[in-house]
Amino acid sequence: MKGNWEVLGGAGLQFFGKMSASISHEIKNALAVINESAGLLEDLSLRAEKGIPVDPERLKKQSGSIVKQVRRVDDIIQNMNKFAHSIDDPVKTIDLVQTVTLVVGLSSRFAAMRGVVLAYQPPPKPMMIQTNPFFLENLLWLCLDFAMSTAGTAKTVNLLIDSAERGARVRFTPLDRIPDTTGREFPEEPMKALLAALQGNLNIDEGNHELSLSIGAAPVER
Amino acid sequence: MTEKVLLVDDEVDFLDTLSERMKDRGINVSTTTSAEEALKKVDAESYDAIVLDLMMPEMDGLELLKAIKKKRPELQVILLTGYASVGKGIEAMKFGAVDFLEKPADLKVLTEKIKEAQAHKMLIVEKQVEEKMKNIIRVKGW
Numbered sequence: 001m002k003g004n005w006e007v008l009g010g011a012g013l014q015f016f017g018k019m020s021a022s023i024s025h026e027i028k029n030a031l032a033v034i035n036e037s038a039g040l041l042e043d044l045s046l047r048a049e050k051g052i053p054v055d056p057e058r059l060k061k062q063s064g065s066i067v068k069q070v071r072r073v074d075d076i077i078q079n080m081n082k083f084a085h086s087i088d089d090p091v092k093t094i095d096l097v098q099t100v101t102l103v104v105g106l107s108s109r110f111a112a113m114r115g116v117v118l119a120y121q122p123p124p125k126p127m128m129i130q131t132n133p134f135f136l137e138n139l140l141w142l143c144l145d146f147a148m149s150t151a152g153t154a155k156t157v158n159l160l161i162d163s164a165e166r167g168a169r170v171r172f173t174p175l176d177r178i179p180d181t182t183g184r185e186f187p188e189e190p191m192k193a194l195l196a197a198l199q200g201n202l203n204i205d206e207g208n209h210e211l212s213l214s215i216g217a218a219p220v221e222r
Numbered sequence: 223m224t225e226k227v228l229l230v231d232d233e234v235d236f237l238d239t240l241s242e243r244m245k246d247r248g249i250n251v252s253t254t255t256s257a258e259e260a261l262k263k264v265d266a267e268s269y270d271a272i273v274l275d276l277m278m279p280e281m282d283g284l285e286l287l288k289a290i291k292k293k294r295p296e297l298q299v300i301l302l303t304g305y306a307s308v309g310k311g312i313e314a315m316k317f318g319a320v321d322f323l324e325k326p327a328d329l330k331v332l333t334e335k336i337k338e339a340q341a342h343k344m345l346i347v348e349k350q351v352e353e354k355m356k357n358i359i360r361v362k363g364w
Contacts, residue, residue: 025277028304028325029233035326036239043246065235112232115280 003197008135011190015138022109023080030069030076037062037069079105086133094133095126096168096215100161103140107148111157116148120159127161127168129215131198136215139194143172143202143213146186152176164214174209225340226250226268230260230286231275231302243329249336257281264290269297270340273332274319276303276310284310284317291318296346298339302327 041062044054082102104120111118147157153176160171187195187202195202199216227249231237237253244251252267254260257278264272272290276283287299301314304325311322320342321335 025304029236032304032325032327033233033235033239036236036243036329039329040239040243043243062239065239069235113277113279 004193007190007193008197011142011193012134012138014190015141019083019106019141020080022106023076026076026109027073030073033069034066037065075105083137086137090132091130092133093128093130094136096129096136096170097122097125097127097161099133099136100140100159100170103137103144104159106137107141107144110145111148114148115155116151117156118144118159119156123161127163129167131215135194135197139191139198139200139213140170142188142191142194143170143211147172147175147211150175167215169215170213172211172213175204175211176209224248224250225270225336227252227336228260228263228267228269228272229253230257230272230278231255232277232279233275240329244333247333249333257283257286260286261289261293264293264297270343271298271300271336273300273302273336276301276305276314284314287314287317287319296343296350298343300332300335300339302332 041059044058044062048054079102083106086102100120101122104118108118144157144159151157151174154174156174158171158173160173162169162171191202194200201214201216203212203214204210205212227244229237229241229244229251230253232255234255237255241251241253252263252269254263257280260272260274263269274283274287274290278286281289283301283303283305287301290297290299295318299319300321300323301311301319302323302325303310314322320339323332323335
């Protein structure tokens, strides 16, 4: 099946830009904490030079804070690296569990900004599918974005992965405002193009307040 | 004169360390990670400057800026953010922010901005008092 490349390209660039901006913002926040910790250590050194006693606990606290922020930046950059490399191959066998983990990681800042908790317990076993990794990430983000906007008062989105008839399924639950009252068309044009490209299917189960995304095994051809 | 500052940011570690450094420099600092609490503090206290992050959970920093300026137009708001965008900076200035600094920022620069904000606020308050006095004299006919 041929993809609608105009819509896919536009949506893809928008997705890539949004995630890149969020990543840069996160890195800057971590750098700001490191900058203040380094500044405080310098302040304390100047005091020590003047013979003013310095509490070792203040030093330990700041070195601990720097280590914590370095780990945070390392995690962010690891995600950024995986995300950037997802464009490398148009068709690849990937682990869906790892892909959902990556999208959840990339979306965590957006969730925090909306006061939404993303509850995701990755299944212990990998779930391999052949697909276009970048398109899948884009589609997962659009589903998650919709789920967060319809999460209602619960302010929690649970993500569950299971195997489906012709591939795999990712479920987003509970959605409190179905049918959608956000005024957004659903699925929007980019979602439709991604679903067609990935041979996927979206289903809203009103009874269970659930959105489920089924992904086929055969990817889009160029 | 001691500057009284409110720091609003959702990064707890950042708030802790920056406020510690400011206190060491004799600045009277309060902090909050919540936009809602910031508005309550603005209602209850008088600050020389508010240092505000642009990206806040629940309420966007620009929305918070607008709400603060609506409540207390004389308050001096400095935006300090990792959200590096010229457009957002211009928008913030239009809504009444006095300055826009990018994270990570130099504390010396931030402190200078706070001092400038304090001086500016004093001028505004003096002008307001003068206007009030003129009004009283006019109404009472003294």
